[in-house]
Amino acid sequence: MDTKIYTADDLAAAAKDIVDGKLVSFPTETVYGLGADATNEDAVKQVYAAKGRPSDNPLIVHVDGPEMVERYAQPLSDEAKKLINTFWPGPLTIIFNLKDNVLSKTVTGGLDTAAFRNPNNDVTLSLIREAGVPIVGPSANTSGKPSPTLAKHVYHDLKGKIAGILDDGECQYGVESTVLDMSTDQPAILRPGAISAEQIEEIINKPVLDERVHLSASQIPKAPGMKYKHYAPSAQVYIVDSTSDFKEAAKWASQQDHTVGVMATDTVLNDIDWPDNVETFSLGDTVLSASHALFAGLRHFDNEEEVKSILTQGFANQGIGEAYMNRLNKSAGQKHFNK
Known part of the structure; x- marks a missing residue:
């Protein structure tokens, strides 16, 4: 297929691709994501195929705000609401317990939790609103390779495999978001990013564990980057x-x-x-x-x-x-x- 390069002026076309079950890469303040309708299982499966991503590696769900999270997650705790009010939109991904049967196991890697993020990028927030659905968004690269911080990086890896790339220039941070697990009583960092444990602890007034572990072949990761080799060039x-x-x-x-x-x-x-x-x-x-x-x-x-x-x-x-x-x-x- 031809991979189109979209700009902010093409939001309606990019959103239509998402609604139609196609894949569109989108910009965030961290890295470019590979987007598909999170409620469309067939579209989500295409994300794994395009990236060559293991099927037990869960996907981050991008939303336009807490109201969209509440459609899918169990009631948010006061601590979670404080974090959302402080750090969203921004480079903090939060894992929540899900309501029953609201998202495909293809999205969650078979778990009853999902990771949600509200990206701090106006173009992508407009894309989510235009499409009217949450959008899964792993980094838009071949699995295991360095994450893309420019649209041309995405094109290099995924041209001909996805419908389009929404180009909004260079990403601000260049490393992916912090992943915080709030699905248990003890909050834990599963992947470090721009938001530190100390910043989180200051908001919720309780300690945050560091649970960055390398999982065995039989274990299912709660967040990207916990199990498989990442970010590696050939050299x-x-x-x-x-x-x-x-x-x-x-x-x-x-x-x-x-x-x-x-x-x-x-x-x-x-x-x-x-x-x-x-x-x-x-x-x-x-x-x-x-x-x-x-x-x-x-x-x-x-x-x-x-x-x-x-x-x-x-x-x-x-x-x-x-x-x-x-x-x-x-x-x-x-x-x-x-x-």
């Missing part, structure tokens, strides 16, 4: 833990018989005389800019066949750096550069 990624290690990394790179990619801040890139077989990609000046650029950099080097290794700067595991390091560790398979 092997290595985390460089300290900026002082990059000089040794440059020496190591000079001894390789292939092109080595380097992703680091401008300070690091400008401080070293890189060998001829190194190609660099700027992560900007801060951990925030690095988080914004991480997936774009991984995708850049994934398109360079001669790049077989990627040395990538690590940051302190706090604030947005926690989300950055979570994605980087997964893309690297926990491999670090050893001097």
Whole structure:
């Protein structure tokens, strides 16, 4: 099929595709999502097929506000309402218990819970309202590859597989939303993002657990990113833990018989005389800019066949750096550069 590029002026056409059971990629403040009518099981199955996504990996349901959540979720607690009032629209996904038989098990991965998000993007909120249905939206990439932060990234992975891409420019954050499980008495972070546990605890006045675990083959994840390999380019990624290690990394790179990619801040890139077989990609000046650029950099080097290794700067595991390091560790398979 032809994959159309839509703009904000084409919302009616994009929404009609969704209502007609077709797939449309949409922008959010985090990454681009792959959208389908969450109430149409056949359409949702197409999402798994287009991405090559395991069928037990649940999908996030995008809504235009709490009223749409309440059609499907069991009554929201006061704590949940406080979080919604504080962080929505925004990069916080919340898992709730569902009413009986309101969403297909294809959406939930067979669970009785679902993850809901109210994205902070006016174009996508208008798309949801125009379609009149909640829209599932995993990242719009081939499963396991770096998430897309530009419409062209989506087109690269999914052209000919989906009806359209709603282009609203570059995403703001570049890493996916925080996933918070509110389906049990004890709130828990299942995936870190721009909203931290400390911010959540301040609103609900109770501790939030960290339950980021790697599940066994028989276990069903409650949220994306808990079970399967994610964010990985074809080249092997290595985390460089300290900026002082990059000089040794440059020496190591000079001894390789292939092109080595380097992703680091401008300070690091400008401080070293890189060998001829190194190609660099700027992560900007801060951990925030690095988080914004991480997936774009991984995708850049994934398109360079001669790049077989990627040395990538690590940051302190706090604030947005926690989300950055979570994605980087997964893309690297926990491999670090050893001097």
